[in-house]
Amino acid sequence: MSNLRGVYIIWYRDLIRFWRDRARLITAFIMPFLFLVVFGTGIASSVFGGAGDGDFDYIQFMYPGIIGMVILFTSIMTGVSVVWDREFGFLKEVLVAPISRTSVAIGKALGGATIATIQGIFMLVFIPFAHVSLSVGGAFLLIALMFIFSLSLTSMGLLIASRIKSMEAFQVVVQMVLFPLFFLSPAMFPTQFLPAWLGTAVKFNPVSYGIDSLRQVVLGSQESAMFGIELFGYRMPIILDIAVVALFGIVMGTLAIRSFRVQE
C-alpha cells in the first residue's frame, strides 16, 4: 500500500513537471513537424514524384515512423532525466525515503511512459496531413501500443541513467544510443529494399518492431504488408511485434530495477 502511494507520487511529480514546462510542450511539435512536413514533402516530391501520387505515398509511410521517433526520443530522455535528479540533488530525497528502490523505478518508468504517450498523442494532429484515416478503435489501439513501447524505452533510459554519473555522459548516450536506434529502424525507409548488412541491423533493433506495430495500426496490416519486417521468411504479425517490444521492456525493466537497488 505504501509502495503504491509512492509510485503514484513519483509518477505525479513527473507529470507536473511536464505540464509546467511550456517550452518543452511547444518544441515537442517542432522536430516532428520538420521531419514530416519539410523533410517528408522534400523526399516525397523529389524521389517519389509528389505526395499522394502513384502507388507509394511517402508521407503516409513515414507518419507512423515519426510517431515512433517521438516515442523513442521522449521515452529515453525522460528515463535518463534521473541523471538530472541526481545532479540537482532531488534523487537523494527519494532515496532516503522509506520506499523501495523498485517502487522508485516503477514510478519513474510509468511517469516517463505517460509523458511519451501524451507526446505521441499530440502527433495525431498530423493525421489529415499524412492522408491516413484512423477509426476510434484504431486510435485506442494505437495509444495502447504507444504506451507499451514507451514503457519499454523508458525502462531502457532508466537503466542507462543508473549507470551514468555525469551530464557529459548524457550527451554521449544521445549520440551512441538514441540516433543508432532511430536510424537503424524502419522509421524513415521500408526494409525490403535494404542491403543485407543494413537489413540485418534493423532486425536486431527492438525499436524496429515497435515502429512496425505502430505502422500496422496506422496503415492497416494490408497496406503495410509490403513494408513489414520479415523474420525467417515470414512477415511479422502485429502480435509478435508487440511481444518483442514487451519482452525487451521486461528485460530492461528488470535490469533497471536491479541497477537501482545497488547501494554504495
Added chain:
Amino acid sequence: MRNIIEVEHLVKKFGDLVAVDDVSFEVVEGEIFGFLGPNGAGKTTTINILCTLMRPTSGRASLNGFDVVRQQNEVRRSLGLVFQDPSLDIKLSALQNLEFHTGVYNIPRSLSKQRIEEVLKMVDLWDRRKDVVEHFSGGMRRRLEIGRGLLHYPKVLFLDEPTLGLDPQTRFHIWNYILDLRKRENITIFLTTHYMDEATVADRIAIIDHGKIIALDTPDALKRMVGGDIVTLKTEDAEAAVAEIREQYNIEAQRGSEGIFFEVQNGEEFIPTLVNNFKSGLHSISVRRPTLDDVFMKLTGREIRDEVGGVAVMKKMWAMRSARGRAGRFH
C-alpha cells in the same frame, strides 16, 4: 535517557581510501550532537551510512534501535535529513515539494494537510507556499528543506552543513529555527559543520579528522584542553619573534594565518609584560579565549579553514539570544 544512535567500529573504504576509520560513538536522545572536522574528514560519509544511503564496509550502526543495514525502512522513517547540497525540486512549488514528501513517506492524507501547514508556518513560508521553488532565495530554500525534514516527525534530524554557502544573516536565521525547534520538539539533532562557531551550539562535539574521532566532549571541556588564552601577534619578522618568545618566556609560538600565536595563562596580564620587553617589530597584538579552532589546532597541528564573518555572526546571535534570556543552555 537512551541512546538514539549507536555506532560501533564503523569502517567505510572506497578502494584504498579509508573514509571512515573505526569510528565508535553514541548519541543520546534529545541532544544536539556535532560532528566537526575539515572537508573530506569523513563527516558526510558517516551520515550517509547512518541514513542508509551507503553501506558500511564493516562495523555496525543503529538509529532509534534499528540496524542501518538490515532495517533500512524503519531507519528511514526515524530520520529527517537536510543535505549539504540542495535537494528540492525547484520546478515544483513549496507545497508540491512537501506533498511529494508526504507521499513517499506515506503520511495519511488526513494528517498530511495539517502537517504541511504546520511546518510551512514554522519556517515562515506559508504565504509563499504556491510559489515555485526556483524563485526562492537560498535561505528560503534551506528553510523549506528543514521544514520538509520535519514533516514526518523524525526522531533524529540530520543537518549536514545546513548553512553552507548562505550569507551570514541567513545563517543566523536558520540557527534560530533549529534551536527553537529543538526546544519545542525534543528532537535529536545530528549536526555536521566545518564552521567552528556553529559547532558551539552542540551539547557534545566529536572532532573528526582523517576518518577518525580524535576528541569527543562538550564544547567547554574541549576548549579547556587548550589550557590558557590565545595571544596572537602580528610582527615584522615572525622568525625573530618566535625565537624571542622562546628565549624570554620559554613558550613555543606557532605560525598561523593570522600571524604567530601561543597559549598563555591570564593573557590580559601577560600582554603588558610582553609589549614592554618586546625587541622585534610589533604591528598588533590580541588576546582571546580559546575556540574550537584552537582545539583542532592543538589536536592536529592544522587549522580548519573558517570563513570570514562566521564568528562575528555567531557573536551577534549569542548576544541576541542572551538579550532574550535564552542563552543559558548553550554556553
